[in-house]
Amino acid sequence: MKIIHTSDWHLGHSLKGFDRHYEHQCFLDWLLVQLREQDVDALLATGDIFDNANPSAAAQKQLYRFLKAAREAAPHLRVVMIAGNHDSPGRLEAPSPLLDLFDTTVVGQTGRNGAGEIDLESLIVPLHDREGLRRAWCLAVPFLRPGDLPRVETDGDTYLAGVDALYRDALQQVLLKRQAGEAILAMGHCHLDGSAVSADSERRIVVGGLEALSVAMFDKHIAYAALGHLHLPQSVGGRHWVRYSGSPLPLSFSEIEYPHQVVVLELEGEAVKYIDSLRVPRAVDLLRIPTRPTPLPEVLAQLEQWTAAEPELPEERWPYLEVRVLFDAPEPGARVAIEAALAGKALRLAAIDVSYARVQRAANEGAGSLQGDLSRLQPEDLLQRHYQNQYGSALPEELLQAFQTLLLETGDEA
Template sequence: MKIFHTSDWHLGQSLRGFDRYYEHQCFLDWLLAQIRTEDIDVLLVSGDIFDNANPSSASQKQLYRFLQAAREAAPHLRVVLIAGNHDSPGRLEAPSPLLARFETRVVGQTARIADGNIDLEQLIIPLHDRNDQLRAWCLAVPFLRPGDVPRIESEQDAYLAGVEALYQQALQQILLRRHPGQAIVALGHCHLEGGATSRDSERRIVVGGLEALSAGIFDKHIAYAALGHLHLPQAVGGREWVRYSGSPLPMSFAETEYPHQIVKIELDGERLQAITPLRVPRSVELLKIPAQPAPLPEVLQALQNLPYDDLSLPERQWPYLEVRVSFETPEPGARALIEEAIKHKAVRLAGIDANYRRGDGSMHIDEDSTFNDLSQLQAEDILRQHHQTQYGGPVPDDVMKAFQELLLEAEL
């Protein structure tokens, strides 16, 4: 059985005000071609399908048109999608009855049965091959908020204990019904301990200061764990089979060097036979000019030397540009000079990274500079800055925990 693992599409995302519909469509067209070429049996999407809980009609149509095209291109294809922390669980699950007719399963959230326990059946999905033979089982666990996990009495953090218990309980149900030769694949949208993060793009999703879960929640019976949330492709916990596919597009300028990819998984019975990353072509470049902050005259010269002169190209294909400047003192006219330097260049100015040189020669970024984009900051970072300014000290742990819980509730 051949499976594609992908995640963190963030359909509907804009980059500093620029719509990215074209880039997402290029990725989906490429993915569709790969499904045909590689003759894939199953597509797994590990959360953050949309960039926010209230996606535009255009981004929703983009998803459903892709699912329709994928089904037409590969009538045997099975698709499993789980919700991430950016997704609205209810909105994602709403069309489930229709999607199920096209062998697409959506798991947006956990539900509870009459006795108050988690309904494990909704998390367990049998995977059939093109001959309709049951070849594997999928343990599909969406992003879990504190109220979504079993209530466990434990000396460790209640949330972490609940997540671990949920995976173990669902896995035991699969082990009771699977036959020899049938593999188990797990999906999750979470932050595992040891995972490398992007400084700009990924929301913190675990409350109480506990940033990560242990890779040990994935039992040895699981052939492959297909994870979402972290945008850098990576294996975690020293286990090649516990893996983030990463995002298919750079979500910020901090991710321009990431090897954006999807992952092809090949199963042989219960065994993982091969893991093959497939690089996603970048349809629009993200430029950081210069590579390191430089004085304004040098920056203006570098911008004038940019080779992007073909203004006949559709603007949606123009590279995004972040200009990186160092200043001795504030220069109010800097933006106008930068805009003039690129006036005849086929690039889109997506930000100015302004750095100011201290008296000792070291550099710092002016957090209050009008050049900087507030949307790049995490909500917790804004709270920390405000608290430091207002009270002259760090945010107390209990206040930060309450604030993080409010953030999660606001995303419901």
């Protein structure tokens, strides 16, 4: 049985105000080709299907058109999707009665039975091959909020204990059901301890005081753990079968170098025969010019010399640009100068990353004792200290006057 694991599509995402519908469509069209060429039996999508809990109509249409096309491309295909922390569990599950017709199972949240206990059966999905024979069981566990978990008495963190208990209880249910030769897969949308994070674009998951869960919660009976939330493809804890597939496209400039991909695996009986990856082609480039923050005159020179690798690109394929500038002090005319240097070039200015050459004073005056001085400092003093530390020079008189005017207008002056 052959499976593709993918995650963190973030349909509806925009990069600094630029809509990315075109890029997502390129990815989904490419994925359809892989489903056919790789002769895939099941597709696992591990959360953050949408970029936010209230996705646009266009983003929702994009998803459902893909599922329809996937069914047409591979009539035997089984799709299992779970909600991530960006998704609305209820909104994602709402079309389930219709999606069932396409052999698509969506799990947005844990349910409870009449006794108030976790409905484990709603998290357990059997996977059949194209002949209709059951080959595997999938623990389809979405992003877990405290209310989704069983109550566990523990001296440690109740959230971690609840997550561990839920996976353990669901696994026990499957072990009672499965026959010899049937593999067990687990899905999850979480942050595991020891994994690498993209700070710019991954929303922190902090529940119960914990930032990360233990990889040990994936029992030895689990042949493969398909994970979502982290955008960098990686295995965790030295276990090659516990994997984040990563996002299919970079969601911030910090992810330019990520090897965006989907994971392909094949099951043989109760074990994984092999695990491989397929690189996702990048439909639109993300550029940083220069690669490191540089003084404005040098930046402008580089921008003026830039020429497109493909001169006749349609606008939807123009690269996104982040300009990285190093200042000694604020320069109000910088954006205008940068935009002038880019005039007529096939680039979309998405961001200007500003850094300052900070002058470290010998004694770092006041830095160590600022907290104790707060009660004696006036707002103007705080602003002047911050400006000095940030830019290495004295606060300009016109800025100080403007700040004092604001204090007067807001009634904050003593």
